[in-house]
């Protein structure tokens with residue numbers, strides 16, 4: 599898997615479980631490597647929710663896994679820039695505030711968040 603062109607300040611990190619900066623999200627639940635921008639945004643989002651646990655349904659995916667779940671061909675999950683969250687846990691405004699630039703939502707609740715390059719993109723399921 600080739601890595602995407604990095605955005606300013608972005609790194610693709612492995613084995614971050616011992617780093618306090620991203621202590622609430624593990625490589626086991628998100629897959630790796632992951633974008634540092636994704637991990638930063640997830641930590642901001644979690645803090646914004648009152649430091650409640652933020653379960654990850656789906657993080658980085660292999661091409662095969664992505665195809666099996668019907669993911670977009672250019673899905674941000676393929677490059678470690680996306681996470682799917684439980685429906686009803688995170689409102690879209692909080693995800694925008696946390697710095698996500700791709701947000702898929704159901705009834706105003708974010709279920710997919712990513713840190714794609716460029717301006718904010720939103721869609722509904």
Ligand SMILES: [Zn+2]
Nearest residue numbers: 680681682710
């Ligand atoms: Zn997703």
